[in-house]
Amino acid sequence: MIIYVQNRAFPLKTFVTSAKPRDKVARVRAQLLHILYELGKDDHLFRLRFKGQILRDAFTLEDYAISDNAVLTMVPVGKSQEMLMEIRSVSSSDLSLDIHGQPADVKNALEAEVKTFDRREAMVVNFKALLNVHLLFVFLSMLTVHWYSVFWLFLCWVLGIWFVPTYSRIGGFVGNTSHLKIQFCIGVLVLSVTCLAVTLYFCISGWIFVATGGCSNWVEEGRCSHNKIFTAAFFTVHALALILTIVMGVFMLRNFRIDVGDLIERFLVQERNIEQVMAMARNGKIKEKRAAAYDLAAMAASSEDNKFRIVAEGGLDVLTTMMLSRDELTQEHSVEALAELLTIPTIQDTFVESGGVRTLSAVLHSHVPRVMQEAAFALYTIVADSEENKYSVVDDHGLDDLVHAAHEGTILCQRAVASIFLELIFNAEIRAQIASRNTPAQALVHLCKTNDPETLRFALQSLEVLAIESADLICSQEELLLLLLDLPFRTMDEKLFLLAGKILLYFAENRETCEQLLSYPQARDTLDIFAKTHDAILQKVTVKIIFCCLEYPDLKAKAKFVGLDEVLEYIREHAADKDTWDMAEQSLQLYKSQEDLSGLPTLSTLEKLNKMEAKSGRLVGSQSSLGSNIKKDPI
CATH class of the missing domain: 3.10.20.90 (Phosphatidylinositol 3-kinase Catalytic Subunit; Chain A, domain 1)
Known part of the structure; x- marks a missing residue:
């Protein structure tokens, strides 16, 4: 690629x-x-x-x-x-x-590779020159006694000149057959050895004839001729040329097997001694600590054994201290190393007991985006793997730190923070603590502005669960209502539509926020999009939202003005199941009737729905029937 x-x-x-x-x-x-x-x-x-x-x-x-x-x-x-x-x-x-x-070992490896490729370029040029010499042997072979050898020698030369690669150190291998360079070398060796065997036979037999056939004085008489002598000499020289070809083929085969980076890579990925790196981290100067922090992050990521070795050498305390360094790179890689170490539950427990979470949480206020991002990843690892460790994250000013990261972090940081909030909110005690404050809800609303679908999903799931704890808190977020109504125009994800619809239902159940909902121009279009998804649950949610808008005469008038009856009619005509059709039909009847449900102030929305459904003996369903079955999703 x-x-x-x-x-x-x-x-x-x-x-x-x-x-x-x-x-x-x-x-x-x-x-x-x-x-x-x-x-x-x-x-x-x-x-x-x-x-x-x-x-x-x-x-x-x-x-x-x-x-x-x-x-x-x-x-x-x-x-x-x-x-x-x-x-x-x-x-x-x-x-x-x-x-x-560059480090000396890397630089030496680079120079060694450059020399290797320089030799390769020279060998390819010399081999092409040797092929031209073999062409000369092709023509001269016709003058020998074994003139028929011209056929296989010419075939070998044609194959060689066709498949020989072209190479330069700067441009690399080029040509249609450059990908066959190894096969070419093997083919050269096979053909050269075969030709050498035949050539040696002709050479030896020729010299034996010259020595024993009356040509000892190099005089042409009897069966002895200059042609016989030329044949013996020709195949002798040709044998030497073939031996040279075989030697060059062997060297080229070895050279061609070396790719760019083979020598350098070994020095870039050598393992360092953990004890030495820890010594640099503790006592080194700024530059040495910077390198040690990066090495510790890389070692921690390479194996679990390295993680335990780093912890055994006191790595948690060292990295916690280095997180507060003024050097940005040292700080970034220290947090990254901690994030890798904290993937092990036992190391998490040790880190939490030592009070390191407070320091890690404080790093969320770093002005370096990558540092903030790595800290969020590390905190997510803690809250995702242990129910007990969640409390350590919200202690002191932990929630304030998460709120800051939600507003100031990168896209990846915001995704991690949204996931952290979702994990925390699933804990009943922590959820109650979050619901008692307004800033976490505002942070989640801010996360709903993102274009990242994962962050948006986590934030909406958190807000839905939080609404169970305190619907008033959610309804007080005026900006959230507009974001939910605008959601279908930002994404086509029907799962996000369902989450938005469930939260909109809380706004619809509150008279003041329901009036605000109807005042937005896109309210009708949003509900229409929800209805056209043909998702049974989302259609039911849409019907319930409209039903809540019909409780009071003034809201009912607004609903009629907006044209919500068209949404109900569409759902009735394209209902995903019978229950949905029943709910749409009853809502249309209420829409067209003059009955005023506002005379039932002591009843909840669910009870009002049941009262209306009792007239026809049908159960429409309610917010509680939808439930809030949210599955936790890891980052």
């Missing part, structure tokens, strides 16, 4: 590389190092980023869901005129890095 790489240090250039899904990020970095070498910028330090996430060398492109024609960003490792030290995924065991260029 083709991958495009942009670099803000080279604004007028877009680098193009090719890779396989199972290739490691280190392989792509190696290809880019070769491109930079040709530009004379091989000392340029960089990392790769995709969709806001730094790519680690030890992971494959598949791990990051990088597909064909993806665009990566080559981020120079530099800040304020200071060249930062190279940060490598699970990188070299050599702790001393040259901040003025």
